[in-house]
Amino acid sequence: MIQLKNLERSYKTPAGQFFVLRRVNLDIQSGEFITIMGPSGAGKSSLLNVLALLDDAWEGEYWFRDQAVHKMKRKERADLAKKNVGVVFQSYHLLDDLTVRENIDLPLSYKDIPHKQRQSMVADTLDRFQIVAKKDLFPSQLSGGQQQLVGVARAVIHKPVLLLADEPTGNLHSSQAKEIMELFRELNRQGTTIVQVTHSEANAAYGSRVIQLRDGWVVSDTANPELRPYEAVKQ
Amino acid sequence: MKELLDEETSPDRFEMVLFGAFAALALLLSAVGVYGVMSFAVAQRTHEIGVRMALGSRQGDVIWLIVGSGFRMALSGLGIGMAGALVLGRVMRATLYGVQAFDLYSLVTVAVLLLAVALVACWVPARHCAAVDPAVALRDE
Numbered sequence: 001m002i003q004l005k006n007l008e009r010s011y012k013t014p015a016g017q018f019f020v021l022r023r024v025n026l027d028i029q030s031g032e033f034i035t036i037m038g039p040s041g042a043g044k045s046s047l048l049n050v051l052a053l054l055d056d057a058w059e060g061e062y063w064f065r066d067q068a069v070h071k072m073k074r075k076e077r078a079d080l081a082k083k084n085v086g087v088v089f090q091s092y093h094l095l096d097d098l099t100v101r102e103n104i105d106l107p108l109s110y111k112d113i114p115h116k117q118r119q120s121m122v123a124d125t126l127d128r129f130q131i132v133a134k135k136d137l138f139p140s141q142l143s144g145g146q147q148q149l150v151g152v153a154r155a156v157i158h159k160p161v162l163l164l165a166d167e168p169t170g171n172l173h174s175s176q177a178k179e180i181m182e183l184f185r186e187l188n189r190q191g192t193t194i195v196q197v198t199h200s201e202a203n204a205a206y207g208s209r210v211i212q213l214r215d216g217w218v219v220s221d222t223a224n225p226e227l228r229p230y231e232a233v234k235q
Numbered sequence: 236m237k238e239l240l241d242e243e244t245s246p247d248r249f250e251m252v253l254f255g256a257f258a259a260l261a262l263l264l265s266a267v268g269v270y271g272v273m274s275f276a277v278a279q280r281t282h283e284i285g286v287r288m289a290l291g292s293r294q295g296d297v298i299w300l301i302v303g304s305g306f307r308m309a310l311s312g313l314g315i316g317m318a319g320a321l322v323l324g325r326v327m328r329a330t331l332y333g334v335q336a337f338d339l340y341s342l343v344t345v346a347v348l349l350l351a352v353a354l355v356a357c358w359v360p361a362r363h364c365a366a367v368d369p370a371v372a373l374r375d376e
Contacts, residue, residue: 049370052289052370054288054289054368054369054370054373055368055369055370056368057368075293078288078291078293081291082291087289089373093282093285093286093289093373094286095283095286095287106286106287106290107290107291110287110290110291110292110293110296111291154290
């Protein structure tokens with residue numbers, strides 16, 4: 001589904017160019033449930049932002065379902081993301097002045113979907129995530145777990161083939177975290193490819209593959225045991 | 236005769252020039268104030284813009300959303316300002332010469348100017364925010 005070839009991401013700092021991703025080569029197959037792990041500053045969120053097409057300033061090759069993302073203009077990338085990608089954020093990123101129903105409807109409002117169909121899709125999603133009773137509440141009136149549930153609902157309402165989650169349970173109680181992870185497992189079973197960033201071994205256990213990053217380098221990948229050791233790669 | 240007339244009306248003319256200068260200054264300050272408030276209000280929405288962009292909004296959608304809400308806010312302000320101007324105009328009627336208390340030309344000119352300032356004040360930062368990578372805008376909380 002996704003191939004990254006020699007992908008690099010760097011920032012210009014007064015001290016020079018600072019790389020957050022170095023020569024990343026990655027194959028992601030459809031239906032996988034991948035966990036990206038590593039210490040803070042390893043480049044996990046940067047990699048997720050690149051995969052989510054939220055970040056344009058990288059170099060290298062990015063193929064998404066045989067489409068050369070690296071050759072696309074920003075607008076084309078945004079359209080590709082809109083159709084195929086859903087993102088769940090650690091801090092939920094719900095809009096405070098919109099109700100639960102309006103927040104969930106937001107991704108649909110940017111697509112050419114008739115209003116009635118949108119309403120029906122939102123109603124189905126509210127029902128599926130068992131948050132019908134919360135539909136008219138604002139995010140500030142919900143617990144962290146409920147907000148994240150809305151965040152996941154919003155991310156999957158348009159049925160993306162790829163769901164990306166950046167520390168989705170980072171702000172949650174362990175019982176709420178378990179609920180969210182069970183939900184991810186179910187979505188994965190239904191065919192959604194999932195890539196999550198987490199520090200939690202327990203959350204990683206829900207996935208089928210673990211990729212370790214350090215200083216922007218991919219240092220291990222359970223799907224690729226022959227990956228050259230970190231020190232050798234770094235040369 | 237002319238000298239006598241000039242001497243006689245000099246204090247009134249001075250008052251009017253001073254009055255006009257303060258009015259122009261007030262208009263300039265209003266324009267600067269409107270620009271400052273509007274651009275601050277848009278900057279406060281950077282995170283929202285990031286969320287919307289991350290969820291599929293196009294740059295144009297975001298810019299129109301921001302400019303639209305700014306325009307509505309500016310219209311409300313103008314409505315209040317116009318009402319105030321009409322009331323004050325009546326109060327100052329005695330001091331006016333060669334102009335009506337309700338001077339349509341002046342009111343429309345000021346309204347158009349302030350609306351234009353408000354629109355530019357929304358459009359410039361909205362365009363800037365919409366051009367930023369969503370990943371960067373999302374970090375702005």
